[in-house]
Amino acid sequence: MKYLLAILTALVISNIALSQDKLISIGLGTGIYSLDGKINNLKVSGLGPNLNINVYYNYTLNWSFGFEGNLNATTLEYPFPKKGTDYESFLAYTLDFNIKIRYYLGTTRVRPHLGIGIGYYRSQFSFITFSYDDESIEVPFSTINSVNFSPEVGVNFGFFQLVFKTDIVPNIFSSEEGSYLFTNYTIRANININFVKRENHL
Numbered sequence: 001m002k003y004l005l006a007i008l009t010a011l012v013i014s015n016i017a018l019s020q021d022k023l024i025s026i027g028l029g030t031g032i033y034s035l036d037g038k039i040n041n042l043k044v045s046g047l048g049p050n051l052n053i054n055v056y057y058n059y060t061l062n063w064s065f066g067f068e069g070n071l072n073a074t075t076l077e078y079p080f081p082k083k084g085t086d087y088e089s090f091l092a093y094t095l096d097f098n099i100k101i102r103y104y105l106g107t108t109r110v111r112p113h114l115g116i117g118i119g120y121y122r123s124q125f126s127f128i129t130f131s132y133d134d135e136s137i138e139v140p141f142s143t144i145n146s147v148n149f150s151p152e153v154g155v156n157f158g159f160f161q162l163v164f165k166t167d168i169v170p171n172i173f174s175s176e177e178g179s180y181l182f183t184n185y186t187i188r189a190n191i192n193i194n195f196v197k198r199e200n201h202l
Contacts, residue, residue: 022194025056025064027161031188033072035092037169038181046092048074050186056102058198064102068117068150070167071095072184094123094184096167098150113154121148121169123182146170161190 033050037043049072056066076090098119105112123144152165167184 021198023058023196023198025054025058025066025192025194027054027056027190027192028052029054029161029163029188029190031163031186033074033094034185035072035074035076035094036183036185044076044090046074046076048072048092050188052188052190054100054190056100061107062104064104066100066102068098068100068119069096070098070186072186090125092123092125094121096121096148096150098148100150100152102154104156109156109158111156113156115150115152115154115165117150117152119148119150121146121167123169144169159192159194161192163188163190 029050029052031050031052033048034045035048036045051071052068054066054068056064058064072092072094074092074094076092096119098117100115100117102113102115105114121144125143146169149168150165151168152163154161154163163186165186165188167182167186169182169184
């Protein structure tokens with residue numbers, strides 16, 4: 001057990017010390033996701049969990065290019081009840097894939113970064129009606145597909161990373177369900193594995 005802990009400690013220290021010198025970074029993370037927006041001009045909002053996976057190519061010590069995927073889930077409530085119900089809400093599952101560019105400020109092991117991305121956004125809604133007799137009915141409501149824009153800021157501590165990002169989803173029109181406008185906010189923590197040593201420092 002002591003040998004295993006020693007090996008793991010050595011790997012972590014090595015990853016922190018050499019993360020700037022690696023060409024490839026693969027990260028896994030989780031955090032808190034907030035969705036704010038409008039459905040047919042009615043304001044909706046909700047909180048839920050976020051799961052993230054990312055792969056980046058560190059072109060230089062300051063510039064990285066990569067791919068990110070995010071899975072989110074939340075419950076959105078209507079701002080007012082309909083006649084004959086206590087209240088109504090949506091279950092919302094969102095999935096987005098982005099191509100991103102990051103710029104790291106400085107070359108120290110602890111450093112902030114700025115990022116911008118563009119990609120594909122998909123959200124699946126289910127319509128939930130909660131009645132007075134405590135029964136609920138789930139009805140498939142709508143699927144949204146759109147382009148999203150994803151700016152972010154973060155702080156890097158070697159293999160550990162904190163990120164705050166937004167997903168801006170433009171107004172979408174559906175012939176059946178109406179119009180939608182969303183902005184998502186995510187705060188998450190990532191653990192990154194860095195490998196493939198850089199031949200020279202750019």
